[in-house]
Amino acid sequence: MDITQTTSVATQAAASSADKSAAAISSDFETFLKMMTAQIENQDPLDPIDSADYAVQLATFSSVEQQVKTNDLLTALGTQMGGVGLTQAAQWVGMEARVAAPVKFSGDPITLSPNPVAAADEVNLIVKNSQGVEVQRQPISVSNETIEWSGVDRSGTPFVEDTYSFYIESKENGQVLATSTVEAYGQVTExxxxNGGTILVLAGGSEVDMASISAVRRVD
Incomplete structure (x- = not known):
């Protein structure tokens, strides 16, 4: 199913839900009228119900009816907006997104965007494989500038193809200030x-919320 079909199905589902709600409101209103009629027929002639009470009941039902309709409209609008987000996200498929999540290494360098603590005087890049095992630790510049992780060890041997996570350890005077996740560029595949949001799937299987993407770029 392509993106247009997916959006159409979502919109049709919202419309169907609204139709069902409208039918339920109509049914409830008929029941309400029957109950009110029975109430009038069985009231005490010597102590009839005040007409103001009927007005209050009608106003209450009308208020509930309008609230249900408003909720249906908001639900339909949210579904349509979700479709717009999905349409936009679909345009990112094949591009690289920068996100704080594991990304796949297939032999080509991976662009990292470190963000060390401002007070740090020493920063180490920590790399872990898909099993969570640390496979590399190396010093990098104390800077917010992007860097290229080449994916080779100290001897120049390339790491195996896998999904890797990146972290930086910020230090000051030898003391660890913080360890934080590094954003990396990974290719969007889906x-x-x-659950009402838009999810992007990266090469390697990582799933990230569209809202967590901090940058997108075309693959050269």
Whole structure:
């Protein structure tokens, strides 16, 4: 199913839900009228119900009816907006997104965007494989500038193809100030709607919320 079909299905589902709600409101209103009629027929002639009470009941039902309709409209609008987000995200498929998540290494350098603590005077890059095992630790410049992780060890031997996570350890005077996740560029392979949001799937299988993407670029 392509993106247009997915959006169409979501919109049709919202419309179907609204139709069902409208039918339920109509049914409830008929029941309400029957109950009110029975109430009038069975009231005490010597102590009839005040007409103001009927007005209050009608106003209350009308208020509930309008609230249900408003909720349906908001639900439909949210579904349509989700479709717009999915359409936008679909345009990112094949591009590289910068995100704080594991990315796949297939032999080509990976662009990293470190963000060390401002007070740090020493920063180490920590690399872990898909099993969470640390496979490399090396010093990098104390800077926010992007760097290229070449994916080779100290002897120049390339790491195996795998999904890797990147972290930086910020230090001052030899003391660790913080260890934080490094954003990396990974290729987007899929976009899908999930739980009311838009999820991007990266090469290697990482799933990230569209809102967590900090940058997107074309693959050269």
């Amino acid at each position: 976009a899908r709607s999930q």
